[in-house]
Amino acid sequence: MDEIVEGIRWINSNNKVNVAVITGEGRAFMAGADIKEYGSQTAEEFDAFQEKGMQLYDAIEHASKPWIAAVNGFALGGGFEIALSCDMIVASEDAKMGLPEVFLSLIPGGGGTQRLIQKIGVNRVKEMLFLGGQYDAKTLNNWGVVNAIFPSDNFLSQAMNYAGKLSRRPQQSIAQLKRLVNLSMTATPFEERINNEARTVKKLFLHEEAQQAIQSFIKKSEK
Missing domain, CATH: 3.90.226.10 (2-enoyl-CoA Hydratase; Chain A, domain 1)
Structure with missing residues (x-):
């Protein structure tokens, strides 16, 4: 062990x-x-x-x-x-x-x-x-x-x-998803969990990795 x-x-x-x-x-x-x-x-x-x-x-x-x-x-x-x-x-x-x-x-x-x-x-x-x-x-x-x-x-x-x-999935997204799903199974109040999710998605949205992925998606969809 x-x-x-x-x-x-x-x-x-x-x-x-x-x-x-x-x-x-x-x-x-x-x-x-x-x-x-x-x-x-x-x-x-x-x-x-x-x-x-x-x-x-x-x-x-x-x-x-x-x-x-x-x-x-x-x-x-x-x-x-x-x-x-x-x-x-x-x-x-x-x-x-x-x-x-x-x-x-x-x-x-x-x-x-x-x-x-x-x-x-x-x-x-x-x-x-x-x-x-x-x-x-x-x-x-x-x-x-x-x-x-x-x-x-x-x-x-x-x-x-x-x-x-x-x-092959973005690791920072996976880490936050695991954290938030695990948080949902705790006694943390629902409103606090929802607010935590909102703060996390904003943080990821502003990150360079997400911005690059978004712009890449837009360029592909415009072709």
């Missing part, structure tokens, strides 16, 4: 990276915590483990650049919570996702109860949490959790192509 958090922070600070993709290796994106290790933790070790997880999720969610979870297999428990902290999720056709903590008389501890509700309706969230089942990519795509599904045999290349399209 230390290495993953360090890697995420390094990517976030690298100005040459426009879009980040996180994926797994082998049969799983991440199958969740090692239960044997998890079960042997003291209260202090459990607190430290939870804190490290929070650092991981926050580093993705609060990054200015977009993160895509490329779920190549099983994404369960904390693995699914990593995917939920990302801005988008793409999945292989045989991917399975879920939050099975209820089977251990526990609940998700990495934001699963809060981030999932931001993506789908409350009834679906309660079903996933209460039953603890595994859901396939097609179901989660229909529910709005998964953005796209790609064949398993060339999944990673398809996921990178998907990310490549996003990387």
